[in-house]
Amino acid sequence: MRDYHIPSPLMILGAVAAGLVIATLPVYRREQGGLPALDGAPNRLIQTSRGPLEYAMLGEGRPLVVMHGSGGGARQGLLMRYLLDTRRIQIIGLSRPGYGGTPLETAPEIEQEADRVVELLDALKIEMAAVLGLSAGGPSAAHFALRHPERCLGLVLLSALLPPPGESLARMIRAMPAAFRVLRFSDWPLWVFIALVRRVVLPLMGWLNIRGLAQDDARRMVSELFQGMIPASAWRAGTLNDHLRLGKSPLAFEACRVPALIVHGTADPAAAYEQARAAAAAVPGAKLVTIAGGSHGIFATHYQEVGAAIEAFLLGLKS
Numbered sequence: 001m002r003d004y005h006i007p008s009p010l011m012i013l014g015a016v017a018a019g020l021v022i023a024t025l026p027v028y029r030r031e032q033g034g035l036p037a038l039d040g041a042p043n044r045l046i047q048t049s050r051g052p053l054e055y056a057m058l059g060e061g062r063p064l065v066v067m068h069g070s071g072g073g074a075r076q077g078l079l080m081r082y083l084l085d086t087r088r089i090q091i092i093g094l095s096r097p098g099y100g101g102t103p104l105e106t107a108p109e110i111e112q113e114a115d116r117v118v119e120l121l122d123a124l125k126i127e128m129a130a131v132l133g134l135s136a137g138g139p140s141a142a143h144f145a146l147r148h149p150e151r152c153l154g155l156v157l158l159s160a161l162l163p164p165p166g167e168s169l170a171r172m173i174r175a176m177p178a179a180f181r182v183l184r185f186s187d188w189p190l191w192v193f194i195a196l197v198r199r200v201v202l203p204l205m206g207w208l209n210i211r212g213l214a215q216d217d218a219r220r221m222v223s224e225l226f227q228g229m230i231p232a233s234a235w236r237a238g239t240l241n242d243h244l245r246l247g248k249s250p251l252a253f254e255a256c257r258v259p260a261l262i263v264h265g266t267a268d269p270a271a272a273y274e275q276a277r278a279a280a281a282a283v284p285g286a287k288l289v290t291i292a293g294g295s296h297g298i299f300a301t302h303y304q305e306v307g308a309a310i311e312a313f314l315l316g317l318k319s
Helices: 009-031 074-082 110-123 135-147 167-183 188-205 216-227 236-245 273-282 303-315
Strands: 044-048 051-058 062-067 089-094 129-134 152-158 260-265 287-291
Touching (some): 044 110, 051 110, 062 135, 062 152, 074 129, 074 216, 089 303, 129 135, 135 152, 260 273
Parallel strands (some): 062 129
Antiparallel strands (some): 044 051, 051 089
């Protein structure tokens, strides 16, 4: 009778890992060059009182400063070009401290980011601008409206992570330091993880199914969002800082004296809808646009509806 050797779990794991490397590493190497430059919107630097600040601009008309979310940078802010008419709205995407070419030391406290926005507007000779906070950029945008209402035309919060963080977000925050230690050695694990998230995790969690998006623009938007996360070194420090400080910098929305629009999905697992509704109730005269069943990715899944609401709000502001 022939004896059969049963592979050990360690051997099976090693074989799976080897197969994963062989299947994904060539694709990763082709894509690791990152996003190509966007025509007419190169990244630029200004020197603020606390250090350099990176930004990019696109379009003309009413100025809108976009405070991007986790894993982003100036280019994430320019994703708003898919939602808004850049012939009437000028998008100013900046890299918040700890992201891209903006060192964390430029404004380590979230509320200090508002002061750097003022310096950016001064450098661009813009007297007043609206501000949009996307996801983790929500608190930064809100602080600009609260600290500098004389320079803020209006506030838009889009799927904003408002304090205090929910339990699912708190769990993710606790896991970040260990995950970021792994990413310190190579961006390949991040690339594999992003591919897994896009194809499996987000659809299962109901956040976003890129293949199920109906419009080409929505698919391009999400692809560009994830491509912009390579390399991790461009956003690791800022993302960790954001989430460690989230909830430690309270937002006195009742003191807000600028027009406000809050756009949020009722099924957002990352940023609770109840917090958005509470913020809208606290800000005098704020408008809440509710996307029924919308997830954290409503900027893509409902981009036409969301874009129309934001554009109407911005163009209706009085200078």
